[in-house]
Amino acid sequence: MRPPPALAALCLLALPAAAAAAYFGLTGREVLTPFPGPGTAAASAQSGAHLRQCDLLQLSRRQKQLCRREPGLAETLQDAAHLSLLECQFQFRHERWNCSLEGRTGLLKRGFKETAFLYAVSSAALAHTLARACSAGRLERCTCDDSPGLQSPQAWQWGVCGDNLKYSTKFLSQFLGPKRGSKDLRARADAHNTHVGIKAVKSGVRTTCKCHGVSGSCAVRTCWKQLSPFRETGQALKLRYEAAVKVSSATNEALGRLELWAPARPGSPAKELAPRPGDLVYMEDSPSFCRPSKYSPGTAGRACSREASCSSLCCGRGYDTQSRLVAFSCHCRVQWCCYVECQQCVQEETLYTCKH
Numbered sequence: 001m002r003p004p005p006a007l008a009a010l011c012l013l014a015l016p017a018a019a020a021a022a023y024f025g026l027t028g029r030e031v032l033t034p035f036p037g038p039g040t041a042a043a044s045a046q047s048g049a050h051l052r053q054c055d056l057l058q059l060s061r062r063q064k065q066l067c068r069r070e071p072g073l074a075e076t077l078q079d080a081a082h083l084s085l086l087e088c089q090f091q092f093r094h095e096r097w098n099c100s101l102e103g104r105t106g107l108l109k110r111g112f113k114e115t116a117f118l119y120a121v122s123s124a125a126l127a128h129t130l131a132r133a134c135s136a137g138r139l140e141r142c143t144c145d146d147s148p149g150l151q152s153p154q155a156w157q158w159g160v161c162g163d164n165l166k167y168s169t170k171f172l173s174q175f176l177g178p179k180r181g182s183k184d185l186r187a188r189a190d191a192h193n194t195h196v197g198i199k200a201v202k203s204g205v206r207t208t209c210k211c212h213g214v215s216g217s218c219a220v221r222t223c224w225k226q227l228s229p230f231r232e233t234g235q236a237l238k239l240r241y242e243a244a245v246k247v248s249s250a251t252n253e254a255l256g257r258l259e260l261w262a263p264a265r266p267g268s269p270a271k272e273l274a275p276r277p278g279d280l281v282y283m284e285d286s287p288s289f290c291r292p293s294k295y296s297p298g299t300a301g302r303a304c305s306r307e308a309s310c311s312s313l314c315c316g317r318g319y320d321t322q323s324r325l326v327a328f329s330c331h332c333r334v335q336w337c338c339y340v341e342c343q344q345c346v347q348e349e350t351l352y353t354c355k356h
């Protein structure tokens, strides 16, 4: 089954990850590197290269057009895919499902909590990356965020170029297509979760100001908008994942379309409620992810902590213990003024991995 066209972009972010892994050579231990990556400017300077990059991405026809029209976009889409993958793998590094690329295709076709997280983290990464690319001047059609919005404009002014989320969200709604009305439950849920991701980025925006004037008089303030680090957005979404709401569908008679319904929260008078805009929603209970399946490679071979995670991560199969020597710097001393001299020490480390 093909994903609905409007969401193909997200599947792009989630799916070609298979290709991305090969491309980026991920080990799962990468730190979250903020872009721009090396070579970004050089690559997008050649428009021919840019068009080729658009062709390489899995995009709908309309999205491909948007991509070709905007130099710098293909690069940004790839950055977003990379960012969402790294963040997903970081947030799930201690879980049975570790956001492995194996089984990604299977997961995206279902309605698990993990599917919900994938949609949300992908759209969040896209919103974040677009806003950053915009303020870094890597997208031609995007202008600086000079949005008014604070009171008493005479006391301060918008400074430099903030992270332009306004441009980003406007572009995203264009890129992801119009909201589809009464499609099936899954399409509604995917669209909802996509929106949760964008919302998470929006709610992380902070206004930062700097004072100018004679010795801290703050006669003039320069302010700009700043996105929170993506790690914080990932953390927020992980919490949403843990509190995800199971939904079913009901046809809204008055509107004649399908709506999402969740069982009422305790203490609420109604029997069923629409999920809140910030809730991640899912329809199906997840598999255990213990054994290899179409959704994950299972947990055999996963490193775990004997005190904390081995028993749950290994699903009761037990773990192997392995010792190894690791070298590290020690007995460091400052020499003269400006450099530090260290010795190499060796320490034994014990590694625990889940049995097959």
Ligand SMILES: *[C@@H]1O[C@H](CO)[C@@H](O)[C@H](O)[C@H]1NC(C)=O
Pocket (backbone or CB within 6 Å): 027, 028, 029, 089, 093, 098, 099, 100, 297, 298, 299, 300, 301, 302
């Ligand atoms: C996830 O778990 C699988 C299966 O144990 C392992 O092969 C893979 O390296 C892990 N991926 C990450 C990113 O930790």
